[in-house]
Amino acid sequence: MAKKQEENGFSALKQSLKTGELGRLYIFSGEESYLRMHYLGECKKAIIGDSPFAEFNLFEFDGKSMSPDQLRDAIESYPAMAERKLVIVHDFDLYKMPAAFSEFLPALLADLPEYICLIFHYDVIECKPDKRLKIHQVLSKAGTFVSFEHLDERQLVDWIRRRFRALDRGIDDDTARYLIFLCGTSMTNLITEIEKAAAFCTTGTIKRYHIDTVCTKVLDAVVFDLSDAITERRFDKAIALVNDLLAQKNPEVVIFSTIARHMQRLYAAKLNESARGSEKELLSLLGSASPYYAKRIRSAAHKLPESWLRQSVLLCGQTDAALKSSAADKQKLIELALLEMAAGLERS
Structure with a gap:
């Protein structure tokens, strides 16, 4: 239900921007920072535009350093030579607000002036709504939650x-x-x-x-190349790719967790193939919404023995645990795991 409300919030925001009738209170969050910043810019254009009095009608605060008086004054002071003003608060956790704010903020948000458009923008910190709290009831009634997620x-x-x-x-x-x-x-x-x-x-x-x-590859794409190198019996290339990732300052645990997740997805695709499962079932198993990615995984898994994939997943689990608990050389642990995978493929 919460996700549905956020999707409706995004649609409502776009419609309000289209008609030029923005609401009084919004809560922006979500993984897609480009969309968040784009729509913050659209709200600025809608409320402030190119007004010569922009500096008097646009207030932006860092939630960590903002004082109660700053926020109250920004909201309660009238716009200068304009119908409305915009207040943006970055990274203020409404669900864990300091006592100085909790004394007045819920009542203020419940009855915002008509001239205000107030946006709480969750950028670095994550928005974690707690429906048990009074503030959530206030936000749900008076405001609009807008979650900016990755596009499909x-x-x-x-x-x-x-x-x-x-x-x-x-x-x-x-x-x-x-x-x-x-x-x-x-x-x-x-x-x-x-x-x-x-x-x-x-x-x-x-x-x-x-x-x-x-173009620069993301970690998941490099790991795809790495697994291909192993299955092609090119162990030197697999090690070179690991070294490149380490040189780029990727932590060993993160690198191997990505390798382990990739092996799990290959195994899932192989099981899906054996069971003659559908693409929809495969996407669910992979936790992905990309048919293209599912096609690539299925194609790679098709060439590999199911027994080897099962053993590789088990080996990844053991190595991942060792990486997180052992004082041994983490790079060596990764290299040994890849070597054992390569050797296992030779035996299968």
């Missing part, structure tokens, strides 16, 4: 094509999905990779080799 694959492909089109470059759907597979679903990160690929491309149409040449 279809939406992201359309967005990527629009971004490339704005740079006078074309890209087909399959290549756009390949870009997502390699560079992840973060729109903030993808903007940089899109600009790099567009700058490198001189033909007008983005191809895979443009992406492979200049």
